[in-house]
Amino acid sequence: MMRDLYLHRDSERGMAGTFDWLVDEVEELGDALNGSDKEELEKEFADVIAWLASLANITGVDLEIAAVAKYNHKCPKCGCSPCECTF
Amino acid sequence: MMRDLYLHRDSERGMAGTFDWLVDEVEELGDALNGSDKEELEKEFADVIAWLASLANITGVDLEIAAVAKYNHKCPKCGCSPCECTF
Numbered sequence: 001m002m003r004d005l006y007l008h009r010d011s012e013r014g015m016a017g018t019f020d021w022l023v024d025e026v027e028e029l030g031d032a033l034n035g036s037d038k039e040e041l042e043k044e045f046a047d048v049i050a051w052l053a054s055l056a057n058i059t060g061v062d063l064e065i066a067a068v069a070k071y072n073h074k075c076p077k078c079g080c081s082p083c084e085c086t087f
Numbered sequence: 088m089m090r091d092l093y094l095h096r097d098s099e100r101g102m103a104g105t106f107d108w109l110v111d112e113v114e115e116l117g118d119a120l121n122g123s124d125k126e127e128l129e130k131e132f133a134d135v136i137a138w139l140a141s142l143a144n145i146t147g148v149d150l151e152i153a154a155v156a157k158y159n160h161k162c163p164k165c166g167c168s169p170c171e172c173t174f
Contacts, residue, residue, distance in 0.1 A: 046157035
């Protein structure tokens with residue numbers, strides 16, 4: 001969905017600029033976490049995953065494939081589900 | 088998936104600590120973007136979305152619902168798909 005909506009703009013902006021936007025959105029999410037507006041919090045979560053997807057699109061990474069490759073229903077460190085790491 | 092794997096640990100760590108982890112993972116993603124290791128880059132994308140999901144889980148936000156509520160196949164600013172914002 002983000003590819004359809006924004007790839008043309010994300011490609012123009014480029015990797016560094018898109019990463020900077022992601023960092024800004026994470027900061028805004030941090031601010032929303034300290035507030036009490038649930039709707040605002042949900043919007044900030046939406047923005048972070050949106051910008052993360054934009055960044056993935058312009059770097060040729062499929063976010064879902066990458067996530068499932070590392071976290072495939074088990075913890076990549078202990079191999080258990082749920083995670084049983086003791087550290 | 089992240090709820091099944093890590094909610095017990097994420098809940099113990101709490102919101103502030105989990106947000107700090109997310110910020111660290113975003114920094115690591117930034118480092119990977121400047122490298123040339125595609126596999127490492129994919130793992131860092133996986134970690135960012137994983138920690139974002141962990142944070143959403145402990146704050147009671149459904150990441151998918153939040154994302155689709157804001158970006159539902161059209162740009163929330165101009166209402167178009169693809170986005171036609173002129174700024």
